[in-house]
Each structure stands twice: as C-alpha cells, then as structure tokens.
Amino acid sequence: MLVGVFVLFCLTLQAANKEVTPTKNICSLTNIQDTIPAKRLDSLSIRRDSLNRRRDTVPTVDSFTLRMSKDTLSGPVKYKAEDSAVVLVQDKKILLYGNTQTEYNDVSLAAPQVVVDQQSNIMTATADRDSMGNLLTRARFEQGENRFQSDTIQFNFKTQRGLTRNTFTQQGEMFVQGDKIKKADSSTIFVSSGRLTTCSFDEPHFAFRTNRLKVINNKIAVTGPTHPEFEGVPLPIYLPFGFFPLSQGRHSGMLPPQIATNEAFGLGLEGVGYYKVLNEYLDMRLQGNIYSYGTWSATLTPTYRKRYRYNGALNLQFQRTKQAFKDDPDFSLTKTFMIGWTHSVDQRARPGTTFSANVNAGSTRHNQLQPNDTRRIFGNKLNSSIAYSKTWQGKPYNLTLSANHNQDNQTRLMQITLPTAGFTLNTIYPFQRKTIVGAKRWYENLGVGYNGNFGNQLSFYDTARFRLGDLLDTMQWGAQHRFPITMSLPPVGPLIFSPSISYQQVWLQNKFIRSWNPNLKRLDTAISRGFFVDQEVTFGMSASTNVFGTLRFQRSRVAAIRHVVRPQVSFNYRPDMSSKYYYTTQLDTTGENFGRFSSLSGNLFSPFSEGQFGGISFGVDNNLEMKWRSKNDTGANAIRKIRLIDGFGFNSGYNFLADTMKLQNFNLYLRSTLFEKINITASALLSPYQTNRFGRPINKYAWSDGFRLGTLQYGSLAISTQFQSKKKDDKKGTQTDEDNPVLRNGRQITDPMLLNDQAMLMDYMRRNPAEFVDFNIPWQLSLSFSAGFNRRPMADYSGFENEFNANLSVNGSFNLTPKWNFSVNNVYYDFKTTQLQTFTMSISRDMHCWQMAINLTPVGPWRSFSFTINPKAALLQDLRVNRTRTFQSY
Structure with missing residues (x-):
C-alpha cells in the first residue's frame, strides 16, 4: 500500500519542467560545527507610543486571489493498490496493480490494473486474464446509479465521459450487454452491438439483439432494428425498433x-x-x-x-x-x-x-x-356497502350510517337499503358515585343502555317493465329500539347471579293478511300501510358457574384429561304483548291444514313471537383438554397441552305458562381442532315433539312411544384441513422481487397506490393459478367437506320437505421436480347430484427467467384450455405466448 503518491507525483511533475543540473555529491550540513558565535540580543527596546492611533474603520480587503486553471479537476483523485504503484514522471502517468480502488467525486472504479494519465485526465482500467487468455476479474465502474462490469474501461475525469468494451450493466430489471458502450453523461449511454434481457445469466436464455441502443437511466431504452434470440439462436423475427420503459x-x-x-x-x-x-x-x-x-x-x-x-x-x-x-x-x-x-x-x-x-x-x-x-x-350475487361511523371521545355513545345493496343475478331481484342508521349508548351506571371510596354498593352496579336502528328498503326486479312508480310502491321502512338494564351481583359461593330487564319495540309500516282463495285455490296476501308498533319486555335472572374435573394417569403418555363444565340457568318472564297481530288461516283444499301467521311478518324488522313465557332457559357448555408426555423433550417442554374439543354443549328452555308444547327446541353444537390441523364444526336443531302427517309438531313428546331423542329440524357438519411440506432452506429458496410475481417494482400489491392493480392482479391470479406457483413448497393439500340437512315448509304450506346437501372441495399442488409443478384447483364434487361441478388442473414449469403454464378446466358449463409462456420480469409481462380456448355449454 502506498500513501501520498499523488502529492509526490504533482511535485515531481513541477520539477521535471525546470532544467536543473543534478548534483552528484551532496554533503550533509549537519556534520560541520559552526564556529561563529551567535549574536547577542539588542538591549535597546522601542518604547510604546503613548499617542493613541485612530483605527481605520474601512476594512482591508486582500485583492490577491489564487486563480485555478480551467484544466484543474474539481476534486482530489484518491487511489490505492494492493500490489504496487509506478509513477512515470516524464510520461505523467501512474500505473496501479493488484485490486486497485480509485475514487473521484461520485466515481468509483475497482479493477486489477489501472493507468491514470495526468495530461489527458483519462483513466484506463483493464480486466485480469490468465496465461490462456481466460477472463478472471472484470473492471467495475460505479457512478450514481450506473454500474458497469467491463473488460476495458476508459473514463475522462474532466468531461465525465467514458468508453467501455465488452460491458455488462443493469438498468432496473433489464440487463444490458454491449461490445462497445459510450457514456455520454451521468444518465445516458450509447451501446453498439448490444443485447437486452431480463435473464441474470452471463449467457442469457433469451435476449434482444440490436446494433444500436440508447439507454436513459431509469427512464427508457430505445433500440434500432432488433430481433430476439433464444439460447443464442436468433429467430427470423425482426422489429424496426424497440421501446423498453425503465422508469419506476x-x-x-x-x-x-x-x-x-x-x-x-x-x-x-x-x-x-x-x-x-x-x-x-x-x-x-x-x-x-x-x-x-x-x-x-x-x-x-x-x-x-x-x-x-x-x-x-x-x-x-x-x-x-x-x-x-x-x-x-x-x-x-x-x-x-x-x-x-x-x-x-x-x-x-x-x-x-x-x-x-x-x-x-x-x-x-x-x-x-x-x-x-x-x-x-x-x-350470482352482487353486494355493496357504504358505511360511516362516528365515535365521540370520552362519550359512551356512537353513531353509524350505512347504505347497502344486494343483487341476485339469477332471479334479478335487487334490494337497496338506504339509509340504515344505528345509535348505540354503551352501558352507563347512573347510580355510581363519581369518586368511589371503599367497596361498591349493590345498586352502583345497575347499568342502563340503548340500541336503536332505523332502515328504509327498496325492492325491484331488473326487467324491461320496470318503472319508477313501481319502485316507490315497494319502499318500506322500520325502526327498532332496545333498552337493556343489567346488574352484576357479588358472587354467592361458586355461583354468579345477574338480573336483567330488557324492553324492545319495533315500528313497522305494513300489515300482511294471508287468506285462502277457494276459487283460485291459493293463498292471497292483502297489504295495508300504516304505522304499527310491536313491543316486548323480558325480565330475567341468570346463574352460572364453572365445574372442573381432572383425570390423572400415572403410567401413560397421557398425563391427564381435564373436563370443564360451564352450566347456565336463567329464569325469564315475558308477558304476551303481540298476540293481537297473530291469526290462523287455511293452507290447502283439504280444510284440515291450518297455519298460524303474524300480520307484521314480512317487514324490514321481524315482529315478536306471540304468547307469554314464564320459565327457564338452560344450557351447558363443555371443553376437553389433555396433557401429553413427550418421549424426547424434557423440562418445560416435557408435557404438552392439547385441546381435544374446544366446545360442545346444548341449550333449550321450558315455558311453564304455555298451553301446549312447553319444552322448546334443543340447539346442539360442537367445535374442535384435532392435531392442530383438522377443523370440525357441527350444529343441529332438535325438536322434542312428534309431527302429524303434514309434518307439523303435535303436543306429544318424541320419546313417548319409544326411545327417540326428537325430530331433526336442521343439521350441519363442516370438516376442513390443510397440509403442506416444509419450505426450502431460506438461503436456497429465497425469492427476490424479480422472481416474485406478487411484487411489482419492489412494492407489494397491498400498497394503496395499487388498489386497482391489486384487484386486477388478484382476478388474473384466480383465472391463471399456474402462473403464480410457489416452487419453494414441494407440495400442499387442502380439503373441505360440508354436509347439511334442512327441513323446510313447502311453497304451498301443505307440509314439509327434507333437503340434504353435501359437497367436497379439494385444492392441492405438488412439485414433480424442483422446476415442475402440478396442481388441482377448485375441485368441487356435489354428493347430491353425484357430479363433479368444477375442476381445474394446471401444470407449471419454472424456466429461470421464464415460466410456462398450462390450465385446463374440463368440467362445468364453461370449459377452457390455455397455454401460456411468459417472462417473469414485470417489464416484459406482456411479452407472452398465449393460446386460450373456451367452450360454453348452453
């Protein structure tokens, strides 16, 4: 390492310009003793002038300035070399060898060999080759955002221009290689005999060949006549010019x-x-x-x-x-x-x-x-929502306003709810002291709240006969008010008691009277408009507790099983305040089938049920947990807690004041996650009564004629799971922005600037799943099964019909090789029709800088086949070969 060579070089250049005769023998003056004694100091001293001189108030300005030559560089040139540095004084050159580093302002040059010419201000850097002429290390040039790797680099410090040979550079996602590149300024280069590609290999899989190319950094790349080549083989396709945007x-x-x-x-x-x-x-x-x-x-x-x-x-x-x-x-x-x-x-x-x-x-x-x-x-469904909410800081109330739109494309029914307003007063405690000293008094836990909703709805069909007057006839409005009053009492042993009072009221616009028409043999509905009020008040007292039970095992990997039971009982009373709106009507021609209806049913808000209720509501919630001993782990990880069943139980009620059918329906439920992989949810509605030949319940328990739990009214079961192998090692499987199709110019699709692009990209991903394959996951599989049973009344109210449905959904993919992926998506099998409703299969091939995708949908009313091969880079995302065929079943 040589330090200060540049200063020495400048001094030697000045000395070289003077004709000085060199001295052959130089004596050292420090070896001869001086015999002349030193002079004595003058003892006379000048006295200080006692007259005060006036200071000149005009500042003195030095008129002498050092004028720099116009050929002088604007800054110092710093360089270093690991091997050696040679200064050629006569030629005004500096030769640097071995991992050299040269810096000038914002210019940085690293090369095996560098020659600095003082006279022309040109720096020349060359690559390093072995004895066989093979390239070992290229010269690297950096200035701002420009980076070049070349065999030879010539750069003029004064003009900031340069000339390189056999150069590689990157502009955004584009890699540029040229036999000769001229640097015009800090942002513009001209390329002769070059190629452009988005492939990062030295010998790219594909490229665009051109004899003339101009690149403006982060803006644009424009070529003359160009043609593509694959694996070095040119294609007989020629374009008069090329235009590649590089701006971010x-x-x-x-x-x-x-x-x-x-x-x-x-x-x-x-x-x-x-x-x-x-x-x-x-x-x-x-x-x-x-x-x-x-x-x-x-x-x-x-x-x-x-x-x-x-x-x-x-x-x-x-x-x-x-x-x-x-x-x-x-x-x-x-x-x-x-x-x-x-x-x-x-x-x-x-x-x-x-x-x-x-x-x-x-x-x-x-x-x-x-x-x-x-x-x-x-x-088949379209939904819209516009919502506004306001919360006042430090206040217990809030306001919500919304407008909603629901559209059924199959029936062409449109429902517009405009506006919907809601005002909520959170629970306040009016009897609570501002400053609480000591324990709370029992009445301070009395809480009062309010919840109000208002809505207005329009319904119409999207047909050619639609008129504005018909739209106004379908308008109906309604309001709902609820005043809950609650109180939390101190626990009594293991029991927690909570009394409550609730008052509800609905304001409705229409009254619907259904009557049997013997002439047309159907139910006719008469609608009358007005202002109708329905109300309900409920008094209740609930009691709840938790019961824990643990079963321990000594010589087993199962350490213990814990069962938690949470029973709850509430005593409720609700007077009959809605019976005046209920009536009975004939349902069919037999004259034996009658139905009970509310004249307020069909409005924007539902009316309350008739009859008084005085009884109990009860329910039990459970969960099961297990502690499992591990064979390998010790210490804190030796015992692992596993949730067997997250929750299961039932709830029902008994009305002491009802005339008939006092026991209410049983709601059963279960939810669990097995092995942290399989999600299970199940629910059922069980009626405890028998039914007549029309399917309607009668006042006779289901188990009175033998062992039978009840009549199943509704049931559902859903099972889902997802499995996938571990991802590749981060060092081997890490994706860059260039390889990740969900990133665009370094930004994720969740960027708010790309809201519309996000929607379009997600839509394209659903249509072309094979083009967005994660090759880091060798395989993944997701399964979803659902089954349901529903017992619903017939359209003519002549009885009930049972509806059963079950379906299986499968999505999965696996890598045949590290570059080949096979996947199936949207596999939907309907057990009711025993038919495969939808099925999509895709095959993907990772081709480094390109990707091939084959999508096939052989089942369904819209069948399709597509073949796509395209570059991965977003810059060339539209340079694709696509072949799509769609077949429609009418």
Missing part, C-alpha cells in the same frame, strides 16, 4: 393488449388501452376488449389517493355483447354495465370517524357474459 413508479403510456379466443365471441384483443397520470393524487386507466364476432367492452378506472387522508378507485364498465349472427334463431344483442367503487379513509385523518365504501352494482347479466372469466360467470 407511475408513468403514462399505452397498455399493450393480449390476444384471446372464445368460442362464442371469436378472436379478440383484450386489455388494449392507455394509462394516464393526471397528478400525484389521481391517475386514470382506459381499457377495452374487442372481438371478431361484434362484441366489445370499455372500462374506465380512475384511481385516487392522498397520503394519510384517503384512497379509492372507481370502475365503470360497459359491454355490448353480440351472440350468434343476425339471421340465426339464437341471435341476441345485449348491452350491460357495471359500476364499482372502493374508498377508505385513513383513521389518522379524523380520529373517531371512519368512512368506507365497496360498491358493486350493474346489470344482472353482466357477469354471465364475461368471456374467459369463470369466477365472474358463476358469481
């Missing part, structure tokens, strides 16, 4: 289309459009699809965002669908639309206030006419 973040530009085919719509271009950045808060996307048979659609998507304030997106779609040809009997021309809006407010903008919107509304047939989108085709 948002920027305006064209949106390239994708070629798609559809059996019903023909050959088409999907996604063609333009993206415009209006300002830092607002951007807009306009896209369209067009097909050869005459179908076209347009989508306008403005997106807005203000940091720490709000963000959202609006989605407006219009589609003109043409099916078959004009003279065909099945010809149809349909115009549909769809409106979507998402909006959210940052809680930091207004503490205590929230506002959100998620609107999805449009024509009922819009989703059914979407090509190549199975998920939207089968989506």
